[in-house]
Amino acid sequence: MSKHKIPCIRCLLRDLDQKAALKQVTAYRERLPVQQRANKELFEERLSICRDCKWLRLGVCQKSGYYVEASAYDKTKHCPLGTKIW
Numbered sequence: 001m002s003k004h005k006i007p008c009i010r011c012l013l014r015d016l017d018q019k020a021a022l023k024q025v026t027a028y029r030e031r032l033p034v035q036q037r038a039n040k041e042l043f044e045e046r047l048s049i050c051r052d053c054k055w056l057r058l059g060v061c062q063k064s065g066y067y068v069e070a071s072a073y074d075k076t077k078h079c080p081l082g083t084k085i086w
């Protein structure tokens, strides 16, 4: 049996060994004006929806093309499927 882990195709960056991408996303979030940042509760709620979504692939929303850990942190952004999703 292989010792290599097969990555989940619907993972968040934090679940993957994609340190460079996660660093880029973290830098993006730090550049956002404070008033535009989602609080922890909203951010985690959005990510939990993305985790179960068929459009999430390797941290990227296949509908918007954004890293969800960046877009979910920005209160002005919304899921491309509609504001009822998040």
Ligand code: SF4
Residues within 6 Å of the ligand: 049, 050, 053, 054, 055, 056, 060, 061, 062, 063, 064, 068, 078, 079, 080, 081, 085
């Ligand atoms: S932003 Fe919307 S469409 Fe994209 S992965 Fe998240 S829930 Fe799915």
